[in-house]
Amino acid sequence: MRQPLVAGNWKMNGSSDSIRELIDGILSGLETKAEVLVFPPHVYIQQVRDLLSGSPVKYGVQNASDKLSGAYTGEVSPLMAKDLGCEYVLIGHSERRSIYGETDADVAEKFCALVDNGLVPVLCVGETLEERESGATMKVVAEQINTVLRAAGSERLANFVIAYEPVWAIGTGLTASPEQAQEVHADIRALLAENDPSMADRTRILYGGSMKPDNAVELMAQTDVDGGLIGGASLVAADFKAICHAAGQ
Numbered sequence: 001m002r003q004p005l006v007a008g009n010w011k012m013n014g015s016s017d018s019i020r021e022l023i024d025g026i027l028s029g030l031e032t033k034a035e036v037l038v039f040p041p042h043v044y045i046q047q048v049r050d051l052l053s054g055s056p057v058k059y060g061v062q063n064a065s066d067k068l069s070g071a072y073t074g075e076v077s078p079l080m081a082k083d084l085g086c087e088y089v090l091i092g093h094s095e096r097r098s099i100y101g102e103t104d105a106d107v108a109e110k111f112c113a114l115v116d117n118g119l120v121p122v123l124c125v126g127e128t129l130e131e132r133e134s135g136a137t138m139k140v141v142a143e144q145i146n147t148v149l150r151a152a153g154s155e156r157l158a159n160f161v162i163a164y165e166p167v168w169a170i171g172t173g174l175t176a177s178p179e180q181a182q183e184v185h186a187d188i189r190a191l192l193a194e195n196d197p198s199m200a201d202r203t204r205i206l207y208g209g210s211m212k213p214d215n216a217v218e219l220m221a222q223t224d225v226d227g228g229l230i231g232g233a234s235l236v237a238a239d240f241k242a243i244c245h246a247a248g249q
């Protein structure tokens, strides 16, 4: 039985004041059986750690380097994330891929560095609208995942999360229908099962892309949707809590 996971990706938003307010709001009256976590911008990790101390809500970083230390200006090491109590790290978000040119191979290297240093990667995958319309969705998603599986080898696949985020649904208000999401999630699980059926069975596959309180229940009701990776709605405490609640039902 996979425990649902709801993760808020705050992207490059917030200030120390707004973050205090948001976390106060999330913690007040949060009731869910889901595991809940937030991905603040790096510079606020220490503050978020203090604010979440003693609560069940976890936190992680939105990106990390594949290198552990040294002359890599502007980068953040997996060891630094670990040092500040992060458990999860987001990698391969479509904004990292499309704006900063991260390739499948780059993402695979980060995946390995995270696992080797005791962190849990949340691997984002997803197709553009053009790729969907040309029928290439699963070809693209499979390549994104297979590059990681090949680099990781079976020994690094004990604990990771996949987030399926169709690029055309991110920040657009367009959401994959529950059937569209389920179809891709089931295909992803089948792909994992070709590798190792028990890994496929335990690995959580989140949906992301304009998930809101009013579509969360239906999306999460799909057999292979194990939670959500939430952008915009994770910046509004009431909406984020409503989605957490939907996930725990």
Ligand code: 13P
Binding pocket: 009, 093, 165, 169, 170, 171, 172, 173, 208, 209, 210, 211, 229, 230, 231, 232, 233
């Ligand atoms: P939105 O929920 O704003 O569409 O963002 C999704 C996302 O990119 C989460 O990583």
